[in-house]
Amino acid sequence: MRVVVIGGGAIGSAVALFLKRLGGAAVEVVVVEPDPGLARSSSALSAGSIRQQFSNPINVRMSQFGHEVIGNADTWLGVDGAPVDLGFVPGAYLFCATAAGVPVLQANHAAQRAAGADVALLAPAEAAARFPWLNTADLALTSLGGSGEGWFDGHSFARALAAKARSLGARWQRGQVVALDRAGERLHAARLDDGTRLDADAFVNAAGPWAGAVGRLAGLPVPVHARRRTVFVMRCPTPLPTLPLVCDPSGVWFRSEGPQFIGGWSPGEGDDDPDDLPLDQPDLAQFEDRVWPAMAHRVPAFEALRMQRAWAGYYEVHPLDHNALIGPHPACPNLLLCNGFSGHGLQHAPGAGRGIAEWLLHGAWQTLDLLAFSPQRLLSGQPFVERAII
Ligand SMILES: Cc1cc2nc3c(=O)[nH]c(=O)nc-3n(C[C@H](O)[C@H](O)[C@H](O)COP(=O)(O)OP(=O)(O)OC[C@H]3O[C@@H](n4cnc5c(N)ncnc54)[C@H](O)[C@@H]3O)c2cc1C
Structure with missing residues (x-):
């Protein structure tokens, strides 16, 4: 063949x-x-x-x-026999939900457990105790990966x-x-x-x-469809431990990347998301408009965040x-x-x-x-x- x-x-x-x-x-x-x-x-x-x-x-x-x-x-x-270095760092995703997102997070959790995933639902107080840098005031539930997650x-x-x-x-x-x-x-x-x-x-x-x-x-x-997504590389002068990959209810995500942080925003239902926007023009305005406000709300230490650079790639979206x-x-x-x-x-x-x-x-x-x-x-x-x- x-x-x-x-x-x-x-x-x-x-x-x-x-x-x-x-x-x-x-x-x-x-x-x-x-x-x-x-x-x-x-x-x-x-x-x-x-x-x-x-x-x-x-x-x-x-x-x-x-x-x-x-x-x-x-x-x-x-x-x-040569070793393969993918830079794999075991880590965890932390999905955060407000009251409106609780039924979906619970349903997802049931599906994940049925498939044998190592995941746990944490009430806001448990999440706050585990992650003291996290603002849980407006959260109703979080979901944390136990193993099988990370970055590379x-x-x-x-x-x-x-x-x-x-x-x-x-x-x-x-x-x-x-x-x-x-x-x-x-x-x-x-x-x-x-x-x-x-x-x-x-x-x-x-x-x-x-x-x-x-x-x-x-x-x-x-x-x-080719839908541009911008990733921001950031530094925070306020000391923080290694962060999991946090998925905020706002559609913003962020995680540690060595001593820095990376993050971005994904449009939700009803947000403008045109096809084929140029890759050599990351959407820098998104940092001020979407990413930084959401990150500083979720992690107050990120008030001091500094954006260092950004890149863009295409999600391949099947709408x-x-x-x-x-x-x-x-x-x-x-x-x-x-x-x-x-x-x-x-x-x-x-x-x-x-x-x-x-x-x-x-x-x-x-x-x-x-x-x-x-x-x-x-x-x-x-x-x-x-x-x-x-
Ligand atoms: C910002 C961003 C963050 C992401 N984060 C994650 C993540 O955390 N985890 C994750 O799992 N995924 C993530 N993804 C998605 C993931 O990167 C893609 O789903 C995956 O890389 C798709 O791989 P691919 O080989 O299909 O596409 P590509 O890597 O784009 O490869 C397609 C190839 O096809 C070639 N090609 C195109 N047209 C032709 C042609 N006519 N003839 C011959 N070759 C052609 C191109 O040159 C290209 O190299 C992310 C994507 C982006 C943009």
Whole structure:
């Protein structure tokens, strides 16, 4: 079997790795990627964090496998016994809810526990005792990860997945897919910007925020949107201990990053969130308007916060339900989608990559049942909603 993977970020690299790991010599894998440095790729511009706290058990299980791979990188990603440094720092997420958010936090907690996640609900007084720097005055409940969470370097992770895939025999081809040849329900070839034609039995759309554009090359809808997210790097002169990744009810998140802090804001329902805003222009006004006020409210020591720099990357958003599309396109079964992960595609890359490999090699999900992510939702319009989106 010959497979062309379009995009060599974390997702495309994970697909290639698991195709070779599970398929061996029986599968020929070519990954097409225009930018070996991944300068604009979400995988390199992400906040590189992993959590168990989702609203759907399958997303918890995807993260559990992600944690297995990231936490044991030497075993999963080592090449010729060389150690793999992803900069992984075990940490925790702290989700904070006002009274209005309590039912959702409780429902999420039940789903997480059912999937075996190590999480605990803390009343505001318990959270205040544990985290004296936290303002709990307006909080009604918090949820804290016990294990299986933390942060790591996304760029290193994508590169390590790619290096391992290459060591198993996957081939990287530098270039951009500019056309896809389709006859009826089947794709036959990808054409690159340098004129190369790659024939294959199956094609995987792993183009992250550009997944919609790749779908259009084949005349197929892939409703994934590139939505800019700005990450701020901050310093606080007031001494603080290492902070967990705090998810504030305002939509602002922040965590320690060594001696500094990083944080940002995700638009909620009804907030303006245009497509394709330029990546070289982080939204600096957001710091004054959204991020700093919320951080200083939640952690009074952050009154003294200093913003040092900012960067922007694209979330790859599937607006129907903020859940990924994983599996064959309903109008073209040999185009596999692995797209629309919003802000959690790095940690789900191993689970998604393994799933796509299983589907292509065995025609069925094997280790994790990924049916709920089926792109059949494009036809049915039936959402599979993930509520714990950051
Ligand atoms: C600010 C920010 C914070 C985030 N925080 C987290 C987090 O804490 N935890 C987490 O798990 N996830 C997080 N994410 C999400 C995560 O980074 C993404 O879901 C994940 O990196 C997507 O990987 P990908 O390989 O699909 O996309 P990408 O890394 O963008 O790779 C897609 C690749 O496709 C290539 N490509 C595009 N078009 C073509 C074409 N026509 N031909 C060939 N190649 C093409 C591109 O060059 C690109 O390299 C965050 C994202 C952002 C932006």
